[in-house]
Amino acid sequence: MKYTGRERSLWSAGIALVILFSLIPVVWIVSLSLKAPSTLADGNFLPQKVSLENYRGIFKQAIFTDALRNSIGIAIIATLIAVILASMAAYAISRLDFPGKTAILSGALAIAMFPPISIVGPLFNLWRSLHLFDTWQGLIIPYMTFALPLAIYTLSAFFREIPPELEQAAQMDGATAFQAFRKVIVPLAAPGVFTTAILVFIFCWNDFVFAVSLTSTTHALTVPAALSAFPGASQFQQPTGSIAAAAVVVTIPIIIMVLIFQRRIVAGLTAGAVKG
Amino acid sequence: MSDAAAVPAPPTARAADPRPRRVTERVRSERRLAWMLCGPAVFVMLAVTVYPIVYAIWLSLHRSDLRFPAASKFIGLANYGHVLSSSLWWADVGHTLIIAVFSVSIELVLGMGLALVMHRAIFGRGVVRAVALIPYGIVTVVAAFAWRYAWAADSGFVPKLLGLNYDPLTREFSSYVVIILTEVWKTTPFMALLLLAGLALVPDELHEAAKVDGATAWQRFVRITLPLIRPAILVALLFRTLDAVRVFDTVFIETAGQNKTETVSILGYNQLLNRLNLGLGSAVSVLVFAMVALLAFLFIKVLGTSLAQQRGEK
Numbered sequence: 347m348k349y350t351g352r353e354r355s356l357w358s359a360g361i362a363l364v365i366l367f368s369l370i371p372v373v374w375i376v377s378l379s380l381k382a383p384s385t386l387a388d389g390n391f392l393p394q395k396v397s398l399e400n401y402r403g404i405f406k407q408a409i410f411t412d413a414l415r416n417s418i419g420i421a422i423i424a425t426l427i428a429v430i431l432a433s434m435a436a437y438a439i440s441r442l443d444f445p446g447k448t449a450i451l452s453g454a455l456a457i458a459m460f461p462p463i464s465i466v467g468p469l470f471n472l473w474r475s476l477h478l479f480d481t482w483q484g485l486i487i488p489y490m491t492f493a494l495p496l497a498i499y500t501l502s503a504f505f506r507e508i509p510p511e512l513e514q515a516a517q518m519d520g521a522t523a524f525q526a527f528r529k530v531i532v533p534l535a536a537p538g539v540f541t542t543a544i545l546v547f548i549f550c551w552n553d554f555v556f557a558v559s560l561t562s563t564t565h566a567l568t569v570p571a572a573l574s575a576f577p578g579a580s581q582f583q584q585p586t587g588s589i590a591a592a593a594v595v596v597t598i599p600i601i602i603m604v605l606i607f608q609r610r611i612v613a614g615l616t617a618g619a620v621k622g
Numbered sequence: 623m624s625d626a627a628a629v630p631a632p633p634t635a636r637a638a639d640p641r642p643r644r645v646t647e648r649v650r651s652e653r654r655l656a657w658m659l660c661g662p663a664v665f666v667m668l669a670v671t672v673y674p675i676v677y678a679i680w681l682s683l684h685r686s687d688l689r690f691p692a693a694s695k696f697i698g699l700a701n702y703g704h705v706l707s708s709s710l711w712w713a714d715v716g717h718t719l720i721i722a723v724f725s726v727s728i729e730l731v732l733g734m735g736l737a738l739v740m741h742r743a744i745f746g747r748g749v750v751r752a753v754a755l756i757p758y759g760i761v762t763v764v765a766a767f768a769w770r771y772a773w774a775a776d777s778g779f780v781p782k783l784l785g786l787n788y789d790p791l792t793r794e795f796s797s798y799v800v801i802i803l804t805e806v807w808k809t810t811p812f813m814a815l816l817l818l819a820g821l822a823l824v825p826d827e828l829h830e831a832a833k834v835d836g837a838t839a840w841q842r843f844v845r846i847t848l849p850l851i852r853p854a855i856l857v858a859l860l861f862r863t864l865d866a867v868r869v870f871d872t873v874f875i876e877t878a879g880q881n882k883t884e885t886v887s888i889l890g891y892n893q894l895l896n897r898l899n900l901g902l903g904s905a906v907s908v909l910v911f912a913m914v915a916l917l918a919f920l921f922i923k924v925l926g927t928s929l930a931q932q933r934g935e936k
């Protein structure tokens with residue numbers, strides 16, 4: 347196919363716009379984090395002189411290093427639990443015939459639309475009496491409200507794409523039900539499960555409402571909540587530089603993940619929607 | 623994620639079985655297995671949502687203030703009366719709707735553009751997809767800080783660039799501009815992905831045929847693409863609107879509700895966790911929940927008729 351010069355330049359302009367729009371805020375926060383503390387307020391887009399002082403500063407502060415540890419631990423555990431429970435449910439939903447299937451799917455959808463603020467109050471009160479306030483479990487449990495519906499939806503869309511004939515064929519060839527599951531289904535389902543895990547992890551990593559309401563100390567504070575409570579290097583200093591550096595540290599792993607797995611993430615996010 | 627709409631007609635082999643009345647042992651064991659597999663997930667989902675929401679309703683019917691625990695008692699709907707007759711609640715509903723309506727409509731236009739670029743670009747599709755996903759992956763709090771620091775007078779480049787002589791985050795109008803821009807930046811990719819899924823279902827032949835008949839690109843978009851992706855648009859609007867009315871992170875970080883930008887979620891948070899007034903705070907939470915449920919109900923009705931219309935036309 348041939349394209350005219352006008353078409354080419356139109357598409358180039360469109361693509362350039364998308365790239366600029368997506369990247370300027372990211373480049374900005376990176377450049378802010380590289381400014382020396384004395385030049386933070388100079389109002390320039392790029393730093394005059396690159397300094398790593400903000401980065402050195404945050405790794406010396408327990409509020410940041412502990413929050414990083416909490417965020418990683420909590421998000422990984424919540425993702426594992428959600429993906430395991432949801433895999434079982436999604437397998438049943440996509441493979442077996444039983445009454446209540448529709449109810450589970452629409453129930454999960456309804457729960458996904460839940461405003462988190464509406465359960466923060468009761469959880470805060472309950473967690474105080476159950477000694478779950480400011481603990482990892484105290485965040486992992488409410489994370490199930492969004493992690494499970496998301497995982498069930500994405501996984502059942504993925505599982506539905508694995509042709510059931512493959513299992514039947516394996517069983518015809520003499521494989522037991524368990525062998526068919528292990529040798530045929532698991533390898534085929536693995537990419538979908540992995541994609542779902544990435545999506546759930548990103549959602550848990552992103553949470554702010556629960557973290558800011560149900561934690562209070564470095565014992566369970568996650569990074570987003572820690573950022574909003576960051577102290578300055580001294581009490582007379584704005585924490586701008588530290589926040590910018592911390593923001594970059596938590597963003598880089600996500601950007602790398604998104605870039606490596608972009609195809610899968612797009613597939614995962616649209617998998618459910620295509621069926622409509 | 624519109625499976626819910628598609629589920630009512632699961633065309634499985636078993637459903638087409640000419641003898642559906644007889645529940646055989648095999649069917650029974652399949653059902654048992656299915657419920658064993660779904661049980662844990664269903665139980666956890668109910669435990670983490672239904673139980674707290676019921677407890678929130680119970681709290682909202684009581685005077686329950688953690689600063690005066692001895693004064694707790696059942697007071698019926700008094701908390702709701704208090705919230706619904708206060709001008710603060712209605713002002714906050716207004717602020718929430720301003721943010722939701724503007725961010726979702728801007729996102730719809732930009733997201734459609736982005737989806738078309740991702741779908742039809744004659745080169746660089748992979749790059750666009752990868753780059754457009756970045757805002758989606760970034761933590762909302764981080765995005766809010768990036769935009770806040772870009773606009774704040776004591777750190778940002780925007781005031782200098784626009785020649786502003788005041789701090790945009792201290793005035794009402796410019797605070798809304800920053801909040802809405804942040805929301806748009808962060809969630810347009812999600813909107814675009816949902817629309818992209820719809821675009822993938824539009825048959826190329828229709829466009830080719832219209833092209834042969836001399837339709838311009840715009841005519842093809844309005845007459846072919848738009849009507850065919852109507853359900854995808856509604857689904858995208860549903861998800862984003864429900865998400866936008868519970869906006870919390872961006873506002874909390876950028877203005878903390880100052881300059882008349884307080885949203886209903888921030889109001890609930892302040893009542894519950896700053897004032898420790900669980901009764902009044904829970905009433906706000908339940909009202910936010912009701913608002914979201916009402917919006918969802920309206921959208922799903924419209925979506926249902928739209929899907930039915932489309933099926934009827936075919």
